[in-house]
Amino acid sequence: MTTNTEASKTIEQSSTLHELKMKKHLKLTEITYQNNTESDYTEKIKELDKNFNYSIDREHYWSQPEFSILYGTPLYEVASSAQKIALNHLFWTGLYNVTAASETNTILYNQITSSVFNSLGDYETLCHELDVESSQERHHIHAFRTIGNTTEMNLLGEAVMGNPLIGNDTKMMQQGLVAHLSPGPIRQIFSLNWGSTPFLASQYYAIRFIANMILKQTEYKRSQYFRELENKGEFIPAPTAISHxxxxxxxxxxxxxxxxxxxxxxxxKKPTAYEKFMANFSIYMMQCTVLNGLSAGSIGSFFSDKLFVMASVYKVLRAPVFGMSSQEALSWIEKCFCHEHEGLHLNLKYHQRLLSELRRFFDKLDYTWAVNREMRVMASGGSISKAIQSNTKFFNQFSRSVACEE
Structure with missing residues (x-):
């Protein structure tokens, strides 16, 4: 009788503890939803988007200089002041082009996962929050596309960052980070799974958190830049304010x-073996695709330069802002991407910071494989020598493809 009573108390205590924890995160959802709906940040972005005029902002940096294409490379050191500002603006354009594509994915997966949560009851506020987020994303995307395209037309005479440049890898990057998880059929399986069970719907947000943190690496500093200009009473370019x-x-x-x-x-309920596998597989693929390297030309980018950066830089160097011949452009690309420089060392610091943050995050998930919990693939990719070796190999292929097109 005593044993049964003690067991009953243990069950009750466990149930009460679970309910308290559940109430805690449901309360956090309510607070976040209230604060989000009462904020006016999206409205300010809409207004800045509507009134954007590149000629007003063209002579100003839109962020700290380190957030410029090719920052810390030999070419950046000899670039003119106007060219450095152009590289700063094009970095903004490239970053937010990928962000816009990723947020397009977010709208879809918010809807897919929300349908799962909505069917359970008790999560109405969470579903409302996801709807609000999707609405905000649409305005973000419009602002990023509008300003990005306008900037590129002014600087390059064509849209470079917003168009596929070379190969299937680049095309997938243009579709956002989640789209680059894996080849099409497997990516579709992920999508189906995230809409199938409560556990897998929840697990999608581990992937979304990675994307959130990648952007936060640079956007936090951009927000600081906005604050610095504001405190000094100096002119604030519209793209700087939009980043903030x-x-x-x-x-x-x-x-x-x-x-x-x-x-x-x-x-x-506890995940099945299949659910655990799919959850871990998606995290592992995220590491293998967008966290497996170190960019030599773009601070805060941790995937191979062959996916996006190198081909984009070639287009920029051939455009009027630099006006290089094909051979000149290739020569500078080789110097900037295939040799050690300050920019690589700075990007490694950002890589290590993100690695630490993601390890802390995944350490709290009780279903992760060690390779994901410790972010081993990402850790392995944080190597300057590996980045140079990879870039050299791709540069040889890229330069031959350019020669064939001429």
Whole structure:
């Protein structure tokens, strides 16, 4: 009788503890939803988007100089002041082109996962929050596309960052980070799984959190830059302000990603072996595709330069802003991407910071493989020598392909 009573108390205590934890993250959802709906950051982005005029902002940096294409490379050191500002603007354009593509994916997966949560009851506020986020993303995307295209037309005479440049890898990057997870059929399986069970719907937000944190690496500094200009009473370019307000909008989204990924999944029954496998497989593929390298030409990028950066830089160097011949452009690309320089060392610092943050995040998930919990693939990719070796191999292929086109 005593044993049964003690067992009953243990069960009750466990149930009460679970309910308290559940109430805690549901309360966090309510607070986040209220704060998000009461904020006016998206409205400010819409207004800045509507009134953007490149001629007003063209002579100003839009962020700290380190967030410029080719920062810390030999070419950046000899570039003119006007060229350095152009590289700063094009970095903004390239970053937010990928962000716009990723947020297009976010809208889709918010809808897919929300349908799962909505069917369970008790998560109405969370579903409302995801709807608000999707609405905000649409305005973000419009602003990024509008300003990016306008900037490229002014600097390059054509849209470079927003168009596929070379090969299937680049085309997938143009579709966003999640789209680059794996080849089409497997990517479709991920999509189907995220809409199939509460656990897998929750697990998608671990992937979304990675994307949130990749962007935060540079956007936090951009927000600081906005604050510095504001405090000094200096002119604030519209793209700088958009980065700041987007950072504030995304802080709500990041909170939700973390809450769902780390806490909400515990509300549901234990994952099956299949669910654990698919969850870990998606995290592993995210490491293998967008966290497996170190860019030599773009601070805050941790995938191979062959996916996006090198081909984009070639287009930029051939455009009027630099006006190089094909051979001159290739010569500078070889110097900037195939040799050690300050930019690589700076990017390695950003890589190590993100690696530490993601390890802390995944250490709190009780279903992850060691390779994901310790972010081993990402850790292995944080190597300057490996980046140079990879770039040299691709540069040889790239230069031959350019020669064949001439």
């Amino acid at each position: 307000y987007h950072f504030l909008d995304e802080s709500f989204h990041t909170t939700i990603s973390q809450m769902i990924a780390q806490e909400l999944y515990k509300d549901f």
